[in-house]
Amino acid sequence: MSARDRLVALLAEPPADRGGPWLDLVEGRPGSRGRLQDAWESTTGAGGYDGVLGIGDRVEAYVPDLLGGSLLRSFYRVDERLGLAGGETVLDLACGPGTLTRRLARAVGRRGLVIGADLSEPMLERAARSTPFAQVDFARMDAMDLPLRDATVDALSCSLCLHLVPDLATSLAEITRVLRPGGSAAFAVPAHAPGPLRAFSEVLAQVGQARFFGPGDLASTLRRRGFSEVRERSLGGIRVVDAVAPV
Incomplete structure (x- = not known):
C-alpha cells in the first residue's frame, strides 16, 4: 500500500482529489493569519525559511556543546526526542520545506508512515520535491482543524507552528485528539527574551502578529x-x- 493510500485511510473524510504531490485538505481558503504566516505563504518566504533551516541541519552535528550544539541538536533530532523505533505513524505538523520530515522518515523506515502537513502551499511544494521517501506523503492541513480521525498517529512533531495559530487551545485540542493515548509529542516554539529584553521580543511578536512563549508557558498548558x-x-x-x- 502506498503512502498516499495509507494517509487516505486515516482521514475522517475521503479527499475530493487524490492526485498531485500533496493533498489539499483545507476547507476553503483561510484568510490572513498574521504577517509572519503571510511571509511563509509566499515563494520567497518559503525559500528563505528553507535556507535557514538547511544551514542548521547541515552544521548541527559539528557545533560544540559549549557553543550550544547540544541544544541545536535537540531541535533537529526530533526523531530521537520522539523515541522512534521504526514502523510508527508520525504527523509532522507545520513540516515547512520538509527538513525534519526527512529525519522522521529515516527513523520510521519503510514500515512506517510520515505525514508532512503545512498550511503553506510553497512550503509543501518544496517539501514534496526534496523528500524522496516512499513512506512519506504530504497534505495541506489547518492545525486548528486536522482532518485525521481520532487516535490515528503514534507520534507528532510540531516545530514552529503554535505561535502562528489564532486559537492555541483549539490547536492543542486537535493535536491531543489525533494522537493515540500515550503517544509522544515534540514541540518547538519561539521564546520571549529574558528579563528587560522581553519588551523587545513582545514588539517583535506584535509586528509579526505572532505568539511568543515565556518560561513554562507551553509546558504548563500541556500539563493542564x-x-x-x-x-x-x-x-x-x-x-x-x-x-x-x-x-
Whole structure:
C-alpha cells in the first residue's frame, strides 16, 4: 500500500482529489493569519525559511556543546526526542520545506508512515520535491482543524507552528485528539527574551502578529491538558518541549 493510500485511510473524510504531490485538505481558503504566516505563504518566504533551516541541519552535528550544539541538536533530532523505533505513524505538523520530515522518515523506515502537513502551499511544494521517501506523503492541513480521525498517529512533531495559530487551545485540542493515548509529542516554539529584553521580543511578536512563549508557558498548558512527562528546554530564542499524550 502506498503512502498516499495509507494517509487516505486515516482521514475522517475521503479527499475530493487524490492526485498531485500533496493533498489539499483545507476547507476553503483561510484568510490572513498574521504577517509572519503571510511571509511563509509566499515563494520567497518559503525559500528563505528553507535556507535557514538547511544551514542548521547541515552544521548541527559539528557545533560544540559549549557553543550550544547540544541544544541545536535537540531541535533537529526530533526523531530521537520522539523515541522512534521504526514502523510508527508520525504527523509532522507545520513540516515547512520538509527538513525534519526527512529525519522522521529515516527513523520510521519503510514500515512506517510520515505525514508532512503545512498550511503553506510553497512550503509543501518544496517539501514534496526534496523528500524522496516512499513512506512519506504530504497534505495541506489547518492545525486548528486536522482532518485525521481520532487516535490515528503514534507520534507528532510540531516545530514552529503554535505561535502562528489564532486559537492555541483549539490547536492543542486537535493535536491531543489525533494522537493515540500515550503517544509522544515534540514541540518547538519561539521564546520571549529574558528579563528587560522581553519588551523587545513582545514588539517583535506584535509586528509579526505572532505568539511568543515565556518560561513554562507551553509546558504548563500541556500539563493542564493531561500530558505527562513534560520536559522543557531553552534553545536561545526557541523553547523545546516534549510530552506524552494523555492515556
